[in-house]
Amino acid sequence: MRLLEEQIRKYGVIHEGNILKVDSFLNHQMDIGLFTELGQEFLRLFDGCGVNKILTIEASGIGIACITAQQFGCPVVFAKKSKTKNIAGPVWTSKVMSYTHGVEYDIIVSRDFLTPADHVLIIDDFLANGAALTGLIKLVRDSGATLVGAGIVIEKAFQHGGDNIRARGIRVESLAKIKSMSLSHGIEFC
């Protein structure tokens, strides 16, 4: 998606360790006008697929998921990263390794909000090694819901998480796919 690639080129900052900072418009400060255009693009890609629920993971996926859900006219459920006092009752759960933070954590969704009646589109801001997305897919599978696919804002294609998930027959659509990035040569898109 050209508009998004332009934003990334203009405002993205590359740090060592394959870190791309896009926190001026995507995951700390959030450009809601841009999000609306991203949501329209996700609708174009997944229109007619029967999506009746969007699933994401806290925290930085929530904004783009909510704006996208407006396009689909459906609710959002976000997976939480640890069990709090405020979730009582049975949950779907999965383990996710965070390479950014160097820890493994549990993600949970109440069983009330993911059921066999749901046709789920997963939305997230980033896809790199695929750990978070793999965890979310497991929650959907365990619940008996139908997985329509995943819509990702930025995929670091050179880390191959997306290709591994596509190889399992799951539809993954990324609005910007980064082929390579480096401090010296900048960003190249697929």
Added chain:
Amino acid sequence: MRLLEEQIRKYGVIHEGNILKVDSFLNHQMDIGLFTELGQEFLRLFDGCGVNKILTIEASGIGIACITAQQFGCPVVFAKKSKTKNIAGPVWTSKVMSYTHGVEYDIIVSRDFLTPADHVLIIDDFLANGAALTGLIKLVRDSGATLVGAGIVIEKAFQHGGDNIRARGIRVESLAKIKSMSLSHGIEFC
């Protein structure tokens, strides 16, 4: 706001320890149609106040903040609860006591995204003792930005956090104010 009060009466579940679970529509599963109406109400309340940025805190404030920001045509910044590798550079910071989780944590916002040019509306899902809101107000004050006020979805008025903050001359607008709640008598609104 009558529509919101009806949702709370219909779908809210009271647990011991003054916990009100509204996770079927507000802070785990999110009813985006309802959020749009809440955002319109926040615009009605704060229209003409020059709001050019909405500040919230991860995770459950982000959805309502983003949908509200659509109404105002401005970006959202969300405060993060711990320092991650992905925030480099100087930050505004404040300490917040979480009574739900029984821990104190730091909240941070990059100094790039909260500046004296900003007229900030704080948006959050809940206001009880006021700990999170007090922390967010400190970030705004430290940054030199103008604080327009705070828009809250549900205020537990019997815990007096809101009154303490209003007593400091800060405008706090809550769309539903709970006067009392108990397992035996249900919910009474102000």
